[in-house]
Each structure stands twice: as structure tokens, then as C-alpha cells.
Amino acid sequence: METARRVWQQPDVDRWSKRRRRLEPLWFLLPSLTVFAVFAIWPTIEAVVTSLSRYNLTEPNARRVFIGLENYRTMLADPTFWGDLVRSFQFVIASVTVTLLLGFYIAYLLFNANRGRNIFRILFLVPMTVSPAITALSFKFMFNYEFGVINVMLDGLIGKKLNLLGDAGLALWATAAIDAWIWTPLVVLILLSGLESLPVEPFEAAALDGAGAWDMLRSITVPLLKRFFLIAALIRIMDAFRVYEIIQLTTAGGPGNLSETLNVYIAKRGFSFFEMGPASAMAMILTFIIVAVGTVFVRQSSAFEEATS
Amino acid sequence: MSARRLARVAATAHVYVVLTVYAVVCLFPLLWMLFTSLRPDVGEFDYDMSSFSATLDNYVKVLTRDAYREFLLNSAIISAAVVLVTMPIGAMAGYAMARFKFRGKDNLFFFVLSTRMGPPVAIAVPLFMLMLRFGLIDSKVGMILVYTFMNLGLSIWMCRGFFEELSPELEESAMLDGLDRWGVLLRVAVPLAMGGLVATAILIFLFTWNEYFFASVLTRADAKPFTVHLPSYFGNRRILWGPLSAASFLGAIVPIGLAIAARRYLVAVFTFGTVRGKR
Numbered sequence: 001m002e003t004a005r006r007v008w009q010q011p012d013v014d015r016w017s018k019r020r021r022r023l024e025p026l027w028f029l030l031p032s033l034t035v036f037a038v039f040a041i042w043p044t045i046e047a048v049v050t051s052l053s054r055y056n057l058t059e060p061n062a063r064r065v066f067i068g069l070e071n072y073r074t075m076l077a078d079p080t081f082w083g084d085l086v087r088s089f090q091f092v093i094a095s096v097t098v099t100l101l102l103g104f105y106i107a108y109l110l111f112n113a114n115r116g117r118n119i120f121r122i123l124f125l126v127p128m129t130v131s132p133a134i135t136a137l138s139f140k141f142m143f144n145y146e147f148g149v150i151n152v153m154l155d156g157l158i159g160k161k162l163n164l165l166g167d168a169g170l171a172l173w174a175t176a177a178i179d180a181w182i183w184t185p186l187v188v189l190i191l192l193s194g195l196e197s198l199p200v201e202p203f204e205a206a207a208l209d210g211a212g213a214w215d216m217l218r219s220i221t222v223p224l225l226k227r228f229f230l231i232a233a234l235i236r237i238m239d240a241f242r243v244y245e246i247i248q249l250t251t252a253g254g255p256g257n258l259s260e261t262l263n264v265y266i267a268k269r270g271f272s273f274f275e276m277g278p279a280s281a282m283a284m285i286l287t288f289i290i291v292a293v294g295t296v297f298v299r300q301s302s303a304f305e306e307a308t309s
Numbered sequence: 310m311s312a313r314r315l316a317r318v319a320a321t322a323h324v325y326v327v328l329t330v331y332a333v334v335c336l337f338p339l340l341w342m343l344f345t346s347l348r349p350d351v352g353e354f355d356y357d358m359s360s361f362s363a364t365l366d367n368y369v370k371v372l373t374r375d376a377y378r379e380f381l382l383n384s385a386i387i388s389a390a391v392v393l394v395t396m397p398i399g400a401m402a403g404y405a406m407a408r409f410k411f412r413g414k415d416n417l418f419f420f421v422l423s424t425r426m427g428p429p430v431a432i433a434v435p436l437f438m439l440m441l442r443f444g445l446i447d448s449k450v451g452m453i454l455v456y457t458f459m460n461l462g463l464s465i466w467m468c469r470g471f472f473e474e475l476s477p478e479l480e481e482s483a484m485l486d487g488l489d490r491w492g493v494l495l496r497v498a499v500p501l502a503m504g505g506l507v508a509t510a511i512l513i514f515l516f517t518w519n520e521y522f523f524a525s526v527l528t529r530a531d532a533k534p535f536t537v538h539l540p541s542y543f544g545n546r547r548i549l550w551g552p553l554s555a556a557s558f559l560g561a562i563v564p565i566g567l568a569i570a571a572r573r574y575l576v577a578v579f580t581f582g583t584v585r586g587k588r
Contacts, residue, residue, distance in 0.1 A: 028405035039458030046435035131519035283431035294426035
């Protein structure tokens with residue numbers, strides 16, 4: 001492998017001058033770098049500048065005026081910002097906890113299903129495959145208080161209907177449940193990959209020692225799957241902070257703003273009220289939270305790459 | 310039956326009963342959508358099944374009397390174009406990452422990943438202003454550019470992984486036969502990694518097809534994809550449940566079919582290659 005690599009690093013010195021060879025990767029990277037420069041770096045700089053400016057698109061001849069940290073100060077004094085930030089965390093914690101627990105349960109059962117595993121695996125793909133916009137609207141229809149099929153079932157089962165998307169105490173949790181419904185299958189597939197990759201030796205040894213299924217699950221399976229749980233959790237946390245359609249198209253943040261998360265509020269301030277400054281300031285704060293989580297993810301995945309290469 | 314045998318039967322029953330129930334939960338909204346879309350649209354939704362007779366009226370309605378066909382077509386055009394732009398430039402960059410040594414590679418690597426981490430809403434404001442300035446609001450070209458950026462990181466990341474899995478020997482001997490790096494990429498590396506590349510392309514099509522947020526902000530009519538049109542069937546006072554279900558079902562079957570085709574790589578794509586599904 002090492003010699004192969006060395007040969008690879010020095011092709012035809014006659015034809016390729018050293019300089020050209022050094023520039024070669026650049027030609028392969030140039031189109032991508034251009035796209036990133038225009039759509040990532042430039043907008044990020046713009047977003048930072050806008051977050052430090054007064055810029056209201058509804059005003060005639062709107063111009064950007066630099067006002068320092070004013071937007072941040074305004075947002076940090078805005079009770080809606082704090083309420084929505086708390087709700088974001090509630091949404092994330094509820095959705096991620098349910099997806100991880102239910103996902104592990106289903107993955108474990110699937111691992112023990114020798115027949116039909118592939119068919120189940122295909123059926124479970126459906127929720128995460130369909131557009132969240134479609135999912136949001138079909139749940140809004142099924143959750144409908146008067147004639148939604150879920151409420152008809154609830155009526156039959158517990159003798160009472162629930163205004164899942166309209167009740168102040170339920171709306172946020174109902175939207176988190178939709179999010180969990182979409183993403184539990186991803187956790188199932190991640191953990192199933194983990195289960196399928198486990199070595200058999202520890203289990204054989206434990207079986208010889210007379211360990212039961214529950215003991216093995218608790219003291220061998222779960223610890224060995226730690227990396228997979230971590231990856232699943234981090235991906236789910238980052239995604240759950242960004243949820244938009246599931247809330248916007250079901251409750252639109254209501255009743256009042258009791259199911260509104262920070263992400264939804266930013267979009268509202270930016271694209272309904274056209275207050276680009278405060279929206280950008282909040283977007284910076286949300287980005288910071290997600291990037292903090294994401295950094296853990298990158299560390300974890302690169303640690304894994306080193307461990308396996 | 311011995312107690313041990315009974316326990317084993319109970320365990321098997323537990324597995325299959327729960328998995329079946331969960332499969333029903335996963336499929337129920339889609340089946341309910343299909344069922345609703347086939348009912349005659351007679352105003353208020355009810356559970357009176359005596360009048361039930363399957364009809365394609367709702368599909369005919371959304372596809373002919375409404376402009377839904379155009380919105381589906383917009384989605385298809387934009388998604389296909391995004392794949393055609395993203396995959397070649399992503400493959401080039403991914404190949405460079407897999408096979409060249411250059412300064413700042415690791416930083417570029419994490420930068421690529423970070424482009425997918427940020428919340429879309431954070432760059433939506435500047436993108437909106439950028440598109441406004443260049444007259445790209447409500448244009449397909451504008452949407453293709455935005456989605457190209459959104460999926461490029463994923464494309465690069467996945468391509469790099471697939472190219473790294475190939476053994477360098479084949480590429481070396483191709484170079485000794487006189488191919489340059491471009492020739493090696495096109496004639497050796499791409500054909501060998503084809504399975505993974507096609508799956509990545511399919512999933513990028515799927516992500517673009519399903520996207521709602523950017524489209525809702527950046528399109529009005531000409532470039533409007535179906536996802537942005539759907540909520541218009543769900544009025545505050547009146548829910549057009551027949552057309553809504555028919556339109557939703559049409560929008561749902563495409564990605565389901567694509568995901569099944571690319572299922573072997575699905576987990577890898579969703580986890581940025583950190584978890585590999587069974588191939």
C-alpha cells in the first residue's frame with residue numbers, strides 16, 4: 001500500500017512540471033469552490049453584516065444602515081425569542097428521545113427477525129422519504145378535530161377526541177410526534193447497521209457463562225453500539241433544530257405562538273415581516289447552537305475514520 | 310409444549326407483531342391518502358362508506374383543471390437539472406479529495422460538511438437579497454443554483470468516499486497507459502464507482518424534489534414546485550381533501566420509488582458516510 005502510494009505521487013515528471021502538478025487539484029476543485037464562494041461564503045458574510053444593520057424591506061428605498069449589536073440586544077430582550085428558544089429545545093429533546101428509544105426497540109426486533117427483514121426495511125423507508133410538506137399536510141388532515149381519522153380512532157379507543165394541533169398544551173408535542181414519526185426509521189436503519197456489524201464472540205462467551213438475553217442487551221449490545229447511538233443522536237439533534245414544514249404547515253406556530261420554534265420565528269420575522277436585521281441576528285444565534293452540536297459530530301466521525309483506517 | 314419452546318414462540322411472536330404494527334404505522338398516512346384520493350369529492354369529509362366507489366376524479370381534477378401538472382413538472386425539471394450540475398462537479402472535487410495531496414485539504418473537508426449543518430433559514434435572508442438583485446426570484450435557474458449549492462457538499466463527500474474505496478493500482482496502470490487524471494476519473498474511477506454515484510444522484514434528486522422552505526421563499530408561480538402549491542388545497546375554512554390527497558399521493562410516490570431503488574446507500578447518505586448500510 002505504501003509503495004503504491006509513493007508511485008502514485010510521482011507521475012511522469014517529464015510531462016508535468018512541478019508547478020502544474022501542484023495546481024492540478026485546483027482545476028478539479030474550481031467549480032465547487034466557485035459555488036461555495038457565491039452561495040456559502042458570500043451569504044454568510046452578508047448575513048453577519050445584515051445582523052448588524054437596520055434593514056427593513058417593507059420601507060421604501062430600504063437601505064442597510066449599520067447599527068452595531070442593536071439587533072442582538074433587541075432580540076435578547078424579546079420574550080418571544082426566549083420562549084421560542086425554549087420550545088426549540090423542548091421540541092428537539094422530545095423528538096430525539098422518542099426516535100432513539102423507539103428506533104432502538106424496532107432495530108433490535110428487526111435484527112432478531114430472520115425472515116422478512118428486508119421487506120420490513122423497505123416498508124420503514126416510507127416516512128423519511130416523503131416530502132415533509134406532504135407529511136405535514138396529511139397529518140394536519142388526520143389530526144383534524146372534527147373528522148380526522150386519528151381523532152375518530154381516539155374517540156373509539158379512549159372515548160374522547162383531542163384537538164392535537166389546536167390545544168395550547170398539545171400542539172408543540174403533536175408536531176414533535178410528527179417529526180419523530182418521520183425520523184424514527186432513520187434511527188432504526190442506523191442502529192440496525194450497527195447491530196449487523198457487531199462481533200459474535202462477546203455474545204458467545206456470555207452465552208457460555210449463562211447470561212440471559214436481557215443481560216446481553218444491557219451489558220454488551222448497548223455499549224458496543226455507543227458510536228451508532230451518538231451519530232444517530234447528533235444527526236437527529238441538528239435536524240430537529242431546523243424543522244420548518246412540520247410546524248409551519250400544521251399549526252403555523254399556533255395557537256398563539258405556543259408551538260413556534262426559533263427556526264419558524266426567524267422565517268416569520270424575515271419573510272413575513274421583512275425585518276432582515278433581527279431575523280439575521282437570530283439566525284446567527286441558531287447557527288451557533290447547531291454548529292456547536294455539529295462540531296461534536298465532526299470530531300466523532302473523524303475519530304471513527306482514524307480508528308478504522 | 311415445553312416451557313422453553315413456548316418462550317421462543319412468544320419471543321418470535323413479539324418480534325413480528327410489533328414489527329407489523331410499526332410497519333402499519335409507517336404506511337398508514339400514505340394508505341389513508343390513497344384511500345381518500347379515490348373517494349368521490351362530495352364536500353364535507355365523512356365516514357359514510359355506503360356511497361364509496363373508487364374514482365380517479367380527484368386525479369383528473371388536479372392534473373387537468375388545476376395547474377398542478379405544471380408544478381410537478383417544475384419539480385422534475387429543477388430536480389433533474391440539480392443532479393446534472395451537482396454530480397459532475399461533486400465527482401471532480403470528490404476525486405481531488407480522494408486522490409490528491411494538497412494544503413488545506415482537511416479544512417476544506419470540514420468546510421464542505423459544515424455547509425450542510427447550518428440552518429437553511431440562516432442563509433435564506435442573504436440568498437433572497439442576492440436573487441432579488443439578479444432578478445432570479447421565481448426563476449428555475451435561480452432554484453437550480455440554490456439547490457446545487459445545498460446538495461454539493463453531500464455530493465463531494467459521498468463521491469470522495471466511493472473513490473477512496475477503489476484500489477489505486479488500476480488507476481495507476483491506466484496512467485502508465487497514457488491517460489491523464491481527467492481520463493482516469495472519467496474512464497476508470499467513475500465506471501468503477503458507478504453504483505454509489507447513481508445512488509447519490511438519485512437521493513439528491515429526492516432531496517430536491519421534497520424541498521419546501523427555499524422554494525416557498527424564492528418562488529411565486531413560474532418556478533413554483535408542487536410542494537409549495539400543496540398548502541393551497543388546505544384552506545382555513547374549506548379543506549379540498551380530495552384534490553389534496555390526490556396531489557399529495559402523486560408527490561409522494563416518486564421519492565418512495567427512488568428511495569427503494571437507492572436503499573443500499575440510503576443510510577450512508579443520511580449519515581454522511583459515517584454509517585454504512587449492508588451493501
